[in-house]
Amino acid sequence: MTDTATQPLVSVIIPCYNTEEYLPETLDSVLAQTHTKLQIIAVDDGSTDGTPAVLERYAAADPRLHIITQENSYCVRARINAIARAEGKYLVCLDSDDKIAPDYIRECVSIAEQNLHTDIVYSDAEFFGTRYGTWPLAEFSLPEFLMENSIYITALIRKSAYDKAGGFDPNLTFFEDWDLFISMIKNGSGVHKIGKTMFFYRKRENETSVNNLSSGETVSDNAFKIYQKHYGFYKANGLSYLRLLYTAADAHKKQKKENLKRRGRIQYLLNKWFGKR
Template sequence: MVKVSVIVPCYNHAQFLDEALQSVLEQNYTHWECIIVNDGSLDHTEQVANVWLEKDTRFKYVHQDNKGLANARNVGISRAQGEFILPLDADDKISKDYVALALEAFRKNDSLKVVYCKAEKFGAETGLWELKPFTLFNLSQENIIFCTALYRKKDWEAIGGYDENMRYGCEDWEFWIALLKQGGNVKQLEHVGFYYRTQQNSMLNNMSNAHYKYSLDYLSIKHADFFVEQQGSFFELRAKIEQVKKKELNKLKSEKYIIDVFCKRFLGFTLFGLYKVND
């Protein structure tokens, strides 16, 4: 029976931590451990975690100075004993059968590197979280896999874990690119197994333009090979942009011609009619 390590970094989310850990406790698949990483929280995260340590010995706890999400995940995974890893942010939740269904998918197809599921939003925004289907091209456009997906610890080790240079966000996107750009299949379960809490003051919403630019620039340099393979070189991109601009310009010219004809024939006729009536 394979072991799954659920990694829960927590930074000032003590008020949500109980819900996240309760969703882990309720898993149908029971051979798991859950490592809570307190990333220098200033709230009562430690007190909440201690309650869970007493409740079930499968819960474990690590405290460190604040070093960011990528580092907190890496610290938790480095201590994990499971063959499979499932990151779970402290303000999110998983369904009781998510782990079991994901492991079943891995058992049926050993070429899989990542298994994730359908997702639903709750909190400030509700409803299904619509994401593009997985292809490497779609992944080169934007992040299309949320962090709470199962993968093997050995694959995390092979790419050096989460890149801690991604300190302002987008660390999940970088991780999936690093993990998948050299191959490996991905499966999305036809099951809502992940619940994503939406907040007005989320890390992503608070990312400044400068930090977002830094993250994208870093991604572009580190994984230039991936982006060129999926989207073409900057020469090809420039040519595509010029083609689009030319097409749009021709379209505008064509639309202007139609409008001119319309104005001359229809409006001219109408005005002529008005003059006749007035006469």
């Protein structure tokens, strides 16, 4: 373990809304970090269950945990409010039902400290809860990343780079992390993924995590906002609007052919087993 006096301060941001059942596991994973110089800011986002009591109990036992209370809003506003009070050199945003391995922050900080241009550091990840297994995150590649986010919200980020990028966009109600990472990368931030599983993303009974409760329309609308916002960057990386339309059209045609083949195969089997002989 590194001497605490030489460790950079890391601010861990935890928005909480009605996660009384899961929050202790999340907080325990943070308090177990081998990088101990932490400022933990938990935001009670208008919870109506026992979440506030859980936070108070943990804060009484560990002075590194600070609690902010606010009326219910989307989690991005909770994060923004907490980060406004953050004093750390680095930020880690952790949803209140997920968890991190004991060495997660230490290893991420080590990478960032070795390279001043590496502002986004994360690791391999796994699902847990009602579904277990590897989260198949693609290796970072800019064109592919611009098409589909492959960096989760709990990546360690350099706060100065966060500030330079303008922070989270409060006008987004989904994909705010993707938008932030795009803004940081546009400004020259480097990305590094550690090839070790140290982040654990909870799947609940309804196949969601606390940060994945939006409708298809909301997802589509926010993705389009991001594309409009960063259109120049997308074009510079070969992803003009027309090219995306052609790509989508090709994908639709391929899917249609696959569906026809599948239906034909099913019909063949139905005729084989249940047709007239």
